[in-house]
Amino acid sequence: MSNLKLTSPSLGPIHDELHLRRRKKFAKWMLESTNGGPSVALFHSGKEKIRNGDNYYPFRSSSDFFYLTGFPEPDAWLLITCNEKENFSDTIFCLPKDPLQELWNGFRVGPNNAAKKFFFRKSYSIDMLGKELEKKLVSSKNLFFPFSESHEIDTVVKTIIKKIKNQSRGKKIPPERFIDVAQAIANLRLVKDNKEIDTMKKAAQISSLGHIRAMKFCKPGITEYQIEAELLHEFGKSGAQSVAYPSIVASGPNSCILHHKAGKRILQESEIILIDAGCEIEGYASDITRSFPVSGYFSSPQRQIYEIVLAAQKAAIQATKPGADFSDPHSAAVKILSQGMMDIGLIKNNSLDEIIDKELYKQFYMHRTGHWLGMDVHDVGDYSKPLQPGMILTIEPGCYVRPSTDVDKSFWNIGIRIEDDALVTDSGCALLTRKVPVEISEIESLINQ
Structure with a gap:
C-alpha cells in the first residue's frame, strides 16, 4: 500500500x-x-x-x-x-x-x-x-x-x-x-486566556493519570520502554492527541542523564527511576517529572536527596507569584539545594555563599528551575518580564549524582527531579499537576497498593 x-x-x-x-x-x-x-x-x-x-x-x-x-x-x-x-x-x-x-x-x-x-x-x-x-x-x-x-x-x-x-x-x-x-x-502567547488555561488543566489531568499509572505499574524486572508504554496507553485512552515531547524514562544511572529516552534497560530493585513525560491536547502541552524507588521504598541515601529536592521545589513554588522575576524561583531552589548538598556531604569545605557564588552546585544541578509552558513544551516568551497572572511555567529542581571519587558511593547514580506545572494567580501560583503525589509517604503508599 x-x-x-x-x-x-x-x-x-x-x-x-x-x-x-x-x-x-x-x-x-x-x-x-x-x-x-x-x-x-x-x-x-x-x-x-x-x-x-x-x-x-x-x-x-x-x-x-x-x-x-x-x-x-x-x-x-x-x-x-x-x-x-x-x-x-x-x-x-x-x-x-x-x-x-x-x-x-x-x-x-x-x-x-x-x-x-x-x-x-x-x-x-x-x-x-x-x-x-x-x-x-x-x-x-x-x-x-x-x-x-x-x-x-x-x-x-x-x-x-x-x-x-x-x-x-x-x-x-x-x-x-x-x-x-x-x-x-x-x-x-505568554499570558494565557481562560480557554487556554482550561485546555492546559485538561492536559495536566491526563498527564497526571499517566504518571500514576506508571508508578503503580513499576516493579523490578521490567524495562524502561514498558513503563513508557503504560504512559502512552493512558495518554491515548484519555483523549490526548500526542505526547508533548519524547518521554524520559530513566532508571539507575540513566536517571542522571537529563534527557534519557526510554530504552531496554531492566529496572533493578535498589534503583531510582525518573519519569519526565507529558501529553498534548488541542495543541497545548503538559510537563511532569516524578522520581521514585523501583522497590517501592526509599533507601536512606535516596530519601536524603529526594527531601532536599522537594524542599527546593517548595521554596521555588513560594517564590512564584505576581511581580517576581522569572529567576526568583530558581534562586530560591538553588539556595535550598546548595545547603542540602553541603549538609549531606556532596560538597565539602565550602560555605553556602561560596557554593552559590562559585556555582559549585552545578556538579549536581546544572539546569534552570523552570521554563514557560504552553503550545510548546519550552514555550515562547520574554524571560525578562515579571510574572503576572495567566502565565504558566514549570517548577523543576533536581539533583543528579554521578559516580565520582569525591562523593560517597551510597549516593552514586541517584537522579532526582520533581516537576510541576504552575499557573500564576493573583496571590501566588496554582499547581496544575499535583494529583501525582510528591510526598515520600504518599509515593510509597501508591506504589505498594
Whole structure:
C-alpha cells in the first residue's frame, strides 16, 4: 500500500470567535508598530514531513499559526491586512477538496467551508496564494512574517518580491519594511486566556493519570520502554492527541542523564527511576517529572536527596507569584539545594555563599528551575518580564549524582527531579499537576497498593 501516512487525531476546530479576536489583537499591534501604515502579515501552518520512504510523520501545525487560526491542516496560509483606517481583513488559503486524497488521507475542510467555519473574512485554495499576496503587497508598506523560521515562507516572500520588483516600470513597488513577528506573537502567547488555561488543566489531568499509572505499574524486572508504554496507553485512552515531547524514562544511572529516552534497560530493585513525560491536547502541552524507588521504598541515601529536592521545589513554588522575576524561583531552589548538598556531604569545605557564588552546585544541578509552558513544551516568551497572572511555567529542581571519587558511593547514580506545572494567580501560583503525589509517604503508599 503506497503513500501511507502515520495519522493521529487532528486538532479539532474551535467553533467560536476566539482565534478571530487573537488575529484582531495582532493586527492592532501591526498598526501600532507602523503608525497605521498599510501592512500585510503572512503565516504558514507547515508541510507534512516524510519519516521514511512514502511514510509521513503525524502533522502538527506551527504553534503561531494554530494560535491565530485554530486551523489544523497542513500547507495552509494566513494573510492578515490592515491600514491606517484600522480596516482589518483576514484570509485563509488551504488545500482544495479532493475526494481521492480524502479517501486515502482524511477529510479536508476546503476553501468553500474554511471562512465560515473558522471566522475568516475570505478563503481561497492555495493555488491563489501568489496572486492574492502580490495584490496585497503592492499596496502595502510593511510585510510582517516570521524570519528564518519557515523555508516555505522565505521562498514565497522572495519569489513574490522578486516578481514585483521586475514589474517596477509598471509602478509596482514592494513593501519598504520587513518586520519579524516572532516577539509580538510570543508576547501574546505568554499570558494565557481562560480557554487556554482550561485546555492546559485538561492536559495536566491526563498527564497526571499517566504518571500514576506508571508508578503503580513499576516493579523490578521490567524495562524502561514498558513503563513508557503504560504512559502512552493512558495518554491515548484519555483523549490526548500526542505526547508533548519524547518521554524520559530513566532508571539507575540513566536517571542522571537529563534527557534519557526510554530504552531496554531492566529496572533493578535498589534503583531510582525518573519519569519526565507529558501529553498534548488541542495543541497545548503538559510537563511532569516524578522520581521514585523501583522497590517501592526509599533507601536512606535516596530519601536524603529526594527531601532536599522537594524542599527546593517548595521554596521555588513560594517564590512564584505576581511581580517576581522569572529567576526568583530558581534562586530560591538553588539556595535550598546548595545547603542540602553541603549538609549531606556532596560538597565539602565550602560555605553556602561560596557554593552559590562559585556555582559549585552545578556538579549536581546544572539546569534552570523552570521554563514557560504552553503550545510548546519550552514555550515562547520574554524571560525578562515579571510574572503576572495567566502565565504558566514549570517548577523543576533536581539533583543528579554521578559516580565520582569525591562523593560517597551510597549516593552514586541517584537522579532526582520533581516537576510541576504552575499557573500564576493573583496571590501566588496554582499547581496544575499535583494529583501525582510528591510526598515520600504518599509515593510509597501508591506504589505498594
